Amino acid sequence: MGCENSKMEKCEKKDKSAEAIESNEVAHPHMEEESEPLTVSPRQKELILENWQLLVDNISNVGVITFMNLFETHPDVQDVFMPFKGLSQEELRHSKELRAHGLRVMGFVQKVVARLDEPEKSEQLLKELGKNHVMYGAKIDYVDLIGPQFVYAVKPSLKEHWNDEVEEAWIQLFKYMASIMKAAMLETNNCQEKNSTKS
Numbered sequence: 001m002g003c004e005n006s007k008m009e010k011c012e013k014k015d016k017s018a019e020a021i022e023s024n025e026v027a028h029p030h031m032e033e034e035s036e037p038l039t040v041s042p043r044q045k046e047l048i049l050e051n052w053q054l055l056v057d058n059i060s061n062v063g064v065i066t067f068m069n070l071f072e073t074h075p076d077v078q079d080v081f082m083p084f085k086g087l088s089q090e091e092l093r094h095s096k097e098l099r100a101h102g103l104r105v106m107g108f109v110q111k112v113v114a115r116l117d118e119p120e121k122s123e124q125l126l127k128e129l130g131k132n133h134v135m136y137g138a139k140i141d142y143v144d145l146i147g148p149q150f151v152y153a154v155k156p157s158l159k160e161h162w163n164d165e166v167e168e169a170w171i172q173l174f175k176y177m178a179s180i181m182k183a184a185m186l187e188t189n190n191c192q193e194k195n196s197t198k199s
């Protein structure tokens with residue numbers, strides 16, 4: 001896996017010791033040559049598409065609740081977002097910025113949902129998003145936190161449309177998204193490190 005840096009060079013393949021350190025830091029299927037990349041099964045795609053239709057009209061609330069839950073359970077993540085640093089739960093609930101941010105994130109989920117049968121397109125988008133998140137100051141491990149909070153946010157409103165299979169389908173979709181984002185973040189970190197040791 002190569003990466004572009006400011007000098008438009010390719011990062012060379014990492015040496016074994018660096019790989020060992022990284023594999024402890026984040027277990028990533030794209031990094032392990034023997035294992036298959038994470039995918040969403042045809043049945044899971046079907047369930048996600050059905051479920052999304054039921055959620056889409058209320059998606060801006062889903063975004064707010066997802067992030068409020070995330071900040072409540074992981075206050076350190078709230079501090080990564082400059083506009084939300086130090087805000088109380090009540091202030092967050094009414095924050096226009098949080099609503100706008102939630103909508104951006106949910107809009108991205110929608111893009112992935114709309115491209116479930118075109119994985120090469122969503123992978124490209126997710127790689128770019130992962131690279132951007134290094135700039136935003138998000139830690140690699142934070143990316144895994146969103147899926148469970150999304151599930152927690154949507155579950156109560158879906159009542160009879162919710163079951164274990166649906167929950168697993170959403171969790172799998174977020175794992176899939178996170179796996180690609182994290183690989184791109186790791187690659188960006190490696191390239192930045194390599195460039196800083198060169199100069």
Ligand code: HEM
Nearest residue numbers: 077080081101104105108132136137138139142143146177
């Ligand atoms: C599945 C997981 C996630 C998705 C789909 C996602 C999506 C997005 C999107 C679409 C944006 C708007 C800017 C852009 O397109 O680059 C954004 C911005 C941002 N994200 Fe994420 N994100 C995720 C996880 C996280 C996590 C866990 C953090 C924790 C620190 C985070 C921190 C940020 C920050 C700081 C910004 C910039 C502020 C802003 O645009 O409002 N993101 N994210």
